[in-house]
Amino acid sequence: MELSVFRKMLSLLCTVILLLGVLAPANPALARANTLLPQDSRAATILSLVTPMRITESGVLEYFDQTLKGFTPTGLIESHRHLIYPYSPVKQVDFFIIHYDAFPNLKADGKPGTVQNTVANLNDIRMASVNYCVDSYPVTHNITEKKGMGVIMATLPANPPFKARHTAISINSEKGLDLNSQNTADLMIRLGISTRLTVFNKDKTKDLDSVSLGVEQSGNDFSKVFPLNMPPDREIANLLSLTAAVATAYDLKIWDILGHNEVQQKPDPGNEYMTILRFLLANLYLQQRELFPEGFLGDEPAAFFAKLKDYATNLIGESGYQKALKWLEAEDFRYSAPLQKRLPICKKYKRCLSELY
């Protein structure tokens, strides 16, 4: 090979490598290439079903309506609790608590449960209430008898938000602090995860309902018989849409989003489900940062995924964690940071760039 041809080829190679090095941080397509989930995976399918949502200054939850081409309020179906116990505001929003309504995933007619069912079920003797409800139907504000509505407000919107009765946890002088709340805080601290749960656990004047919002989703036993009774993909996508909006409105980080089972000795929604939810939230954040508050992961992505794995492994074992990833069809997912700097190989060949022009 002639020397001049060799030099030209070397120049070209250098240029390509240099451009890759320079462009990678600024070009989302290239940056994403490092975090992409397999296109045909369940995880990618769930993320593709996410509907952009937001919460207005006055606390109204809105979703992006594809037909109207704009944001519009979701439906509102209030539970009956406020008719007996008048609404009162939360003290602050430190946590978002995830629940399921504990009714079968499928109703007697073989169709999935709806948010209308969930609210009706809240109105039993317990007179519980919750801020939002989620089912597996596309998000709509139209109430029809036979279909769900995707995501609704189940408590009147307000700023600050009204308190719902969904965990009823507080430090009881006889029973002490709930064991799961203590265990979760201890494990998170041990793994270097910063959590407001530690402060909450120490403050004997607060109940969790006063410092959190809650969502009830349709279904039962997601983790108990995992993966045999998981909700439909769209229900998880609807929950992701809502969670991103709540996190943005109240500046919550991913570890402030807690399963009921993490703060109280309850089965809902369970450790496998919370692992899946956090894995998907983190991937959604990496793909669509505009839907989330800044610094949502609380760590660099690689550190976050390492902590997620540690946390899950402590609770459900290595095999449990792998089972969750397998269900998402993301067993081979490895987060690698996008290129941040020019590649050192080209530094000494920089001058060859100018020779091209």
Ligand SMILES: [Zn+2]
């Ligand atoms: Zn619950």
